[in-house]
Amino acid sequence: MHVVETVADVRRFRADLAGTWGLVPTMGFLHLGHTSLVEQARSENDHVGVSIFVNPTQFGPSEDLAAYPRDLEKDLGLLEQAGADLVWVPGAEEVYPPDYRTYVVVEEVTRPLEGAARPGHFRGVATVVAKLFNVFLPDRAYFGQKDAQQAVVIRQMVRDLNFPIELVVCPIVREADGLAMSSRNVYLTPEQRAAAPVLHRALSAARDLWSSGERDGEQLRQAIRRVLDAEPLARSEYVSAADPRTLEELGLAGRDVLLSMAVRIGKARLIDNLLLGDE
Numbered sequence: 001m002h003v004v005e006t007v008a009d010v011r012r013f014r015a016d017l018a019g020t021w022g023l024v025p026t027m028g029f030l031h032l033g034h035t036s037l038v039e040q041a042r043s044e045n046d047h048v049g050v051s052i053f054v055n056p057t058q059f060g061p062s063e064d065l066a067a068y069p070r071d072l073e074k075d076l077g078l079l080e081q082a083g084a085d086l087v088w089v090p091g092a093e094e095v096y097p098p099d100y101r102t103y104v105v106v107e108e109v110t111r112p113l114e115g116a117a118r119p120g121h122f123r124g125v126a127t128v129v130a131k132l133f134n135v136f137l138p139d140r141a142y143f144g145q146k147d148a149q150q151a152v153v154i155r156q157m158v159r160d161l162n163f164p165i166e167l168v169v170c171p172i173v174r175e176a177d178g179l180a181m182s183s184r185n186v187y188l189t190p191e192q193r194a195a196a197p198v199l200h201r202a203l204s205a206a207r208d209l210w211s212s213g214e215r216d217g218e219q220l221r222q223a224i225r226r227v228l229d230a231e232p233l234a235r236s237e238y239v240s241a242a243d244p245r246t247l248e249e250l251g252l253a254g255r256d257v258l259l260s261m262a263v264r265i266g267k268a269r270l271i272d273n274l275l276l277g278d279e
Contacts, residue, residue: 002086003076010049010088010135019046023138025129028052029069030078033173033181037142038082040170049086049136050079056092057103058124069186088135095131103127106153106160112247114149114271117237117262122153129154133163140166144173146180148260148273152247172272174200180272187268195233196265199272202227206241206259210276217241217250217257224261237262237269244275253277 004010014021022041026034041048052075059065072089079087103123109115110122133141143151151169158167173181178200179193188196202224209223220241228236242249244258256277263270 001076001080001084004086004088005090006094007090007135010086013086014049014137017047020139021045021136022048023132023136023141024048024050024084025132025141025143026050026052026075027054027068027183028075029071029183029186030075031173031181031183033144033146035078035082036173037144037170038079038084040168041140041142042083044168045140047085048083049088049138050084051088051090051132051136053088053090053095053128055095055124055128057096057127058121060118060120063118064184069183095128104130104157104161106157109149109152109156109247112242112249113238113240113260114262122150125150126153126157130157130161130163133165138165140168142168142170144171145169145273145275146172146182146271148244148258148275149247152245178204180270182270184268184270187266189266192233192266192268195231196268196270198228198231198234199261199263199270202261203259203272203274207274207276210253210257215253217253220253220257220259224259228261228263233265235264237264244277 002013022045024037024041038048038050054068056065076087104126105123106126115122155167158165177197179197205227206220206223209220221239224239228234240249240260242258244256250257258273258275260273
């Protein structure tokens with residue numbers, strides 16, 4: 001496994017490759033959710049590249065950029081075991097030189113949910129992912145369903161900017177009690193960790209309603225809120241039952257619905273989602 005720091009290093013490596021090339025973008029502090037992406041990329045491509053970069057442009061001024069967990073040595077060990085061929089670990093000035101002026105803005109699908117809660121977040125996400133696509137020139141790029149809105153935004157960007165890349169969105173990897181794996185779970189105290197599966201229980205309650213034939217979006221949202229409200233440590237920021245393609249809140253759902261939420265438990269801000277229906 002090669003570990004490199006510059007754009008030129010990645011491009012030299014890429015130029016020598018024959019066969020398909022998969023990319024897994026990450027911010028490091030890896031867990032089984034990340035390595036599952038690498039393993040799927042490994043199974044579907046001849047070569048796999050991974051980026052580890054805590055992207056400053058997607059963090060707001062009051063968010064946890066400085067405190068975001070990092071463990072590069074552990075990350076590299078996990079990536080070697082998962083089958084990565086190359087890992088790019090650039091410094092911030094390699095990605096954003098001092099005279100950097102260009103950003104990518106995706107309209108509409110960035111406005112609700114995480115976009116409303118974290119202004120400017122998706123400008124940073126779209127910009128860094130576009131840069132990663134241009135640096136790695138992958139055939140396929142792998143993202144997790146846990147960041148459901150991110151996947152919608154990137155899919156829109158890929159279509160709009162004609163990136164010749166297949167976007168692969170992989171299932172959420174969960175702990176045994178249903179909590180979605182996340183680098184931010186490390187912020188939870190033992191008491192808070194015991195409370196955190198309430199997100200999955202809330203989604204499951206709405207899924208049960210859907211399975212019984214309920215298609216009213218507000219009824220689905222209320223089912224989620226009832227479960228969250230019963231957990232004293234959980235403070236919900238938003239609860240959504242939206243169209244999976246446009247992210248518009250649904251009155252009456254049709255063939256499918258994306259249920260999602262952001263919940264604070266202690267200092268951890270947790271997100272989770274569930275896609276129901278045909279998609």
